[in-house]
Amino acid sequence: MRKGEREKVSGGAGRFALRVPRAFALAPRRSSQGGWTLIELVITMTVLTILSLGVIPMVKTAVKRQREQQLRDALREMRGAINEFHRDALNSPYLDQLPPGAPQAVVPNPQNPPNAPPPPQGGGVAVVVDPRTKVAIADKTLFGVDNPDRFPPKLETLVEGVSVAPRVQAGGTDINKNLLDQQGPLAFKKKVYLRKIPVDPMTGKAEWGMRSCYDSPDSGSWGGENVFDVYSKSQETALNGQKYSDW
Secondary structure (H helix, E strand, O other): OOHHHHHHHHHHHHHHHHHHHHHHHOOOOOOOOOOOOHHHHHHHHHHHHHHHHHHHHHHHHHHHHHHHHHHHHHHHHHHHHHHHHHHHHOOOOOOOOOOOOOOEEEEOOOOOHHHOOOOOOOOOEEEEOOOOOOEEEOOOOOOOOOOOOOOOOOOHHHHHOEEEEEOOOOOOOOOOOOHHHHHOHHHOEEEOOOOOOOOEOOOOEOOOEEEOOOOOOOOOOOOOOOOOEEEOOOOOEOOOOOEHHHO
16 A cells, blocks of 8 residues: 555544544433433423322322211211110119109010000009110219200210119019119119210311200200210311211
């Protein structure tokens, strides 16, 4: 190869060698730790935003539905305790229901009134005993003249407990006896109807609205005679469109 040709070749190689780093200098460089480019960050943030817009409402709905179920459970628990208290207090022979000296007839099965025995002689009355109740409330200080229906006088009574004694069921026979002396003081125990007043999941407080059996169903105030029903004090709207206070 002639001298002039070698110079052309070497000169061309030199020019090519200078062009190579310039071409690679235009490409984006990644760091040695694998960083993100601006375009990748924008795409990632866009996808996360779209997912968040769809997931967040679903999470809020699920949380609200769970709180509503907790409210239903709390209302059911308190109303069940009120009804059980009422059954134990209704027709209790320990609460001076009958006149002194009057005989008492006990009807064990209120679902079959044709077979119920007639009232005994001497001015007594037939007492219909609910088969679900096993004891009778014996605390005479609970019920005043303004609470003849014998619902709990206050919600705390269900937690504090009341004095009860076993019911005496004689199948309709005359059991005119001094029941207090017959049972004895050891037969009387305190029965608790509610472990504790539950917390309203909608307000976060163990405070409930109450109605007596003499209040209107939509009353927003408590008459104070007894506790017939309880409701949430929250004015928020449930998923079904009702207010929690109407449950």
